[in-house]
Amino acid sequence: MKKREIALNGILKSNPTFRLVLGTCPTLAVTTTAVNSLAMGLAVTFVLVCSNMMISLLRKVIPDNVRIAAFITVIATFVTILQMLMKSLLPDLYSALGIFLPLIVVNCIILGRAEAFASKNGVADSITDGFSMGIGFTASLTLIGVIRELLGSGSFFSLSLGVRSPMSVFVLPAGGFFVYGILMAVINHITYKSEKSRLLKKERAE
Amino acid sequence: MNGVVKTVLVLTLIAFFAGLSLGLVYGLTAKSDSLPDKKALVKLVEASDYKELKLNGETKLEFGTIKCVCVPVDNNGVPIADSVIFLSDGNGGFDGAVSMLVYIKNAKVENIICYENSETPGVGSNALTDKYLKRYIGQDVSSDFELKSSDNDYWSKPVKQSGHEDDASQIEGYTGATRTSTAVVNALSAIHTYYVNNLSDLTEQLKELK
Numbered sequence: 493m494k495k496r497e498i499a500l501n502g503i504l505k506s507n508p509t510f511r512l513v514l515g516t517c518p519t520l521a522v523t524t525t526a527v528n529s530l531a532m533g534l535a536v537t538f539v540l541v542c543s544n545m546m547i548s549l550l551r552k553v554i555p556d557n558v559r560i561a562a563f564i565t566v567i568a569t570f571v572t573i574l575q576m577l578m579k580s581l582l583p584d585l586y587s588a589l590g591i592f593l594p595l596i597v598v599n600c601i602i603l604g605r606a607e608a609f610a611s612k613n614g615v616a617d618s619i620t621d622g623f624s625m626g627i628g629f630t631a632s633l634t635l636i637g638v639i640r641e642l643l644g645s646g647s648f649f650s651l652s653l654g655v656r657s658p659m660s661v662f663v664l665p666a667g668g669f670f671v672y673g674i675l676m677a678v679i680n681h682i683t684y685k686s687e688k689s690r691l692l693k694k695e696r697a698e
Numbered sequence: 699m700n701g702v703v704k705t706v707l708v709l710t711l712i713a714f715f716a717g718l719s720l721g722l723v724y725g726l727t728a729k730s731d732s733l734p735d736k737k738a739l740v741k742l743v744e745a746s747d748y749k750e751l752k753l754n755g756e757t758k759l760e761f762g763t764i765k766c767v768c769v770p771v772d773n774n775g776v777p778i779a780d781s782v783i784f785l786s787d788g789n790g791g792f793d794g795a796v797s798m799l800v801y802i803k804n805a806k807v808e809n810i811i812c813y814e815n816s817e818t819p820g821v822g823s824n825a826l827t828d829k830y831l832k833r834y835i836g837q838d839v840s841s842d843f844e845l846k847s848s849d850n851d852y853w854s855k856p857v858k859q860s861g862h863e864d865d866a867s868q869i870e871g872y873t874g875a876t877r878t879s880t881a882v883v884n885a886l887s888a889i890h891t892y893y894v895n896n897l898s899d900l901t902e903q904l905k906e907l908k
Contacts, residue, residue, distance in 0.1 A: 550712070555705045562712055569716040573723045580727035583735070 498617055502624030509632035510679040514600040518592045519633060520668040526649045529637025530630065531585045532592065535574055537626025539596055542570045544610040544622035551611045563606045568597045601625060632675075639671050732756070732766045734785050734799055734813060742809050743801045745770030745778060751903045753896060762788040762795065762881075762888030769904065770801075777907050780804045782900065784892070785813060788885030792817050796826070796881035800889055807837045807886070817878045825878040834886065839893050 508514045515536070522532045546566050547554075554562045575593055578586040586593065596602065605625055610618040641647055644662030646655025661667045732750065733739075739748050750768045757764045766785040769777040782802045787795035797814035800807060812826040824830065893900070 553708055554712075555701070555708060558705050558709060562709060565709075565712050565716055569720060572720055576720075576723050576727045 495617070495620060498620045499624050502621065502626070502628035503631065504628070504679075504683060506625075507628045507632060507679065508601045508625055509629055509636075510676045511683065512601075512604075513676075514604060515629065516672075518595065518599065519636065520665060520672065522589060522592050523633055523637040523640055523668060523671075524644070524663045525588075525641045525647075526634060526637040528585075528588050529633040531582075532589060533626070533630025533633040535578070535589070535593065536596055536599060536601065536629050537623065538574055539567065539570045539599075540602055540605060540622035540626040540629075541619055542622075543567045543602055543606060544618040545615055546570075547606045547610040548613060548615045548618035554611075559607075559611065560603075563603060563611075564597070567602050567606070571597045601629060636668070636671050636675060639675075640667060643667075643671075732785075733768055734766060738799055738811065738813055739768075739770075739783065742783065742799050742811055743770050743778075743781070746773045747771050747775070748783065749775075749777070749907060751782075751900070751907075753899055753903065757892060759888045759891050761790075761884035761891070762786050764888055764892045765797070767892075767900070769907065771907075775907075777904055781808075782904075784889045786885040786888045786892075788881040788883065788888065790877060790884050791815065791881035792821075792877045796878060796885060798882060798885040800886065802839050802889070802893070805838060805840050805893075807834050807839060810834050812882075815878075817881075823878070825882060831882070834882075837886070839886070839890055841890070 506512060509519055518532055523529045543566050547563055571594060605621060609621045640662045643659050644667060646653050646658035733748060748768045749771050750766060753767055764784060764786050768783045770781055771777050780803055784800045786800060787797050789795055793816040799811050799813040801809040810831045815826055817823050817826065
């Protein structure tokens, strides 16, 4: 896979939130505000990049029969490092993310990319893949968070827009599902159309 | 056999280096002093800064543990007169100790907030609201604290024990949150014991800071 393809893969074509439908639990839980969504996305990106890099470095050393245990150890180490750094430097965000910060360890995206990509590819490609998936996840979460906060609280990145009666259902779990489902349909439609036109162009060229 | 040895060795090395890096990051990020969070201190008493008093460190007592003793200071770094702040963990809460931040001025409770707790929301937490904790304000820390026993006729309401309504030395419990109330009183009892036993050291340290 070319480097450009790897870099763009996680953002749209294999977007972990809307296309692969991975990490749905934190997606719905923390996207009540845009700031929390962005913070969670960046936290996952950090762990993805670091764990992909480390697992790729150790891929020829880790025996196949204990690879999952080894991957989890590596991922958990980076999540704990992130927790300690956030607790010290960003205590408000640390409190806001709560239990979902340590739950990054069992986020399917991270273990999935470790197993599917980092354990089979070089360090540079793995870092690129981790970064791409992380950016895709961050963008997805932020988009959901912006919409939910705008409709549900009448604010944008904690700045009040003076909305008198926001639709508070959008900051509740049900609203999260609505927004997630609609965005997934829209993005899959765009991706499908784009893929179809690309294939048509390729056929015409041939 | 060689395969098993290699597997164990690899996993041990991964765990070892993981632990090493965690220890390194912990060493860099852990707070060097035991001062409570500044936001909580500002909520308790507004001051320019807060200085920890180096007395006996964390002190375990019969009813609780004194985790930190500090003083609010003004712009010039001078302690505010006759003021001390205690972070005290009271034993006997429903789900472990209840951590109370107490501001003492002139040997009386000037302000009190709950710093940390694991009590049941909507039940034990009723005894940790600012509205309930206000009853401790004005209490003399040089005399011991004692929880009145509740009469359990009503739930989620403060109770007055009959015959003791005017007894100022006793604190009214919160029915349905007896254990949490007990933990709060224990935190204050620990402060009383510490205050009485270390008054001379406290006074000396405050003089040194001026």
